[in-house]
Amino acid sequence: MNEMEASMLNPTPDVSDLTRFIGTIREAETPPAQMPAAVLPLPEVLCKRYKIERLLGVGGMGAVYRARDLLREQYGDPDPYVALKTLNEEFAEYPDANALLYSEFALTSRLRHGNVIRLYAFDVDPFCQRAFITLELLKGPTLDQLLDERPAGLPWTELQSIALPLLDALTCSHRHGVLHGDIKPSNVMLAADGLRLFDYGLGQPSKGLLTGLPRLSRSRISAWTPRYAALELLNGEPLTASADVYAAACVLYELSSGHHPFSRLTARQAKAMEQDKTLTRPPNLPPHCWEGLRLALAFDKERRGIDAAGLMDAFRDPVPSLWQRLLRR
């Protein structure tokens, strides 16, 4: 099977956390390892409206820029800045590329939640034919940047203040039939006004929903990030809400302990080494959360008997018992 790293441009030095594409859009020869994929030079102004100012970040598929919305500026908006996401050169040249970005737009814009990134518009520049999305411009560290600064993990109150909005955003997505498909620390940002889950670029509608969306050839575009991919995804099974829950559980374990639950191993490698049997509760994590988190980390989806809402409940403060309430009086 042909396999290639989609891009080496992620600022995170750990290339194993890049989204990996299997059986990619084009049967391409593998690019030289560690070589950054060049980002197509975009025109300075897209659609005669968005002036690109600087690159904010790159991931497995896209490049995100800070841009100035000249129309808003013309009407005196004191804050005319937006983030502008386009696919990087490697993907932009594929016939499905614009549809891939449109799918991200269509899925994300179904969601209205304070902790899900807000998108403004999808557009295609008539001259260079590049599709792009404009979205709210965020400022703040992504969770992988936070983890770099806090290698011992976060204390409980801080962890809880991240876990609850993240799981609430995921619960909202699943309730609206949107599967994220690539939950990992670099796709969550702690913006000044609260957490945002973003990058639904590998998202999919739940079965039977959004049938009008352009059907992408998912057999040709099957992607995941190895360390956060549930076992069933590695085995070629379709994305489900449960796979998102596994990935979110890996992120939460990592935030509480400072390290991934199964070190640098994929679920398949960790299962072969029976690492689930030796998994222990991170000291920062209160005992009442552990049962739920461990369940969410189950390798076999049949045993992963918890959904995003259930995991969120596990991270809430337990209701004090009658005795505890009486004693507090």
Ligand SMILES: Nc1ncnc2c1ncn2[C@@H]1O[C@H](COP(=O)(O)OP(=O)(O)O)[C@@H](O)[C@H]1O
């Ligand atoms: N709305 C935004 N505001 C500011 N920076 C952003 C925004 N969206 C993405 N970024 C930055 O760009 C990086 C890549 O964006 P992402 O949507 O994850 O692209 P990809 O699909 O390529 O992974 C992010 O990790 C983040 O650093």
Ligand SMILES: [Mg+2]
């Ligand atoms: Mg990303």
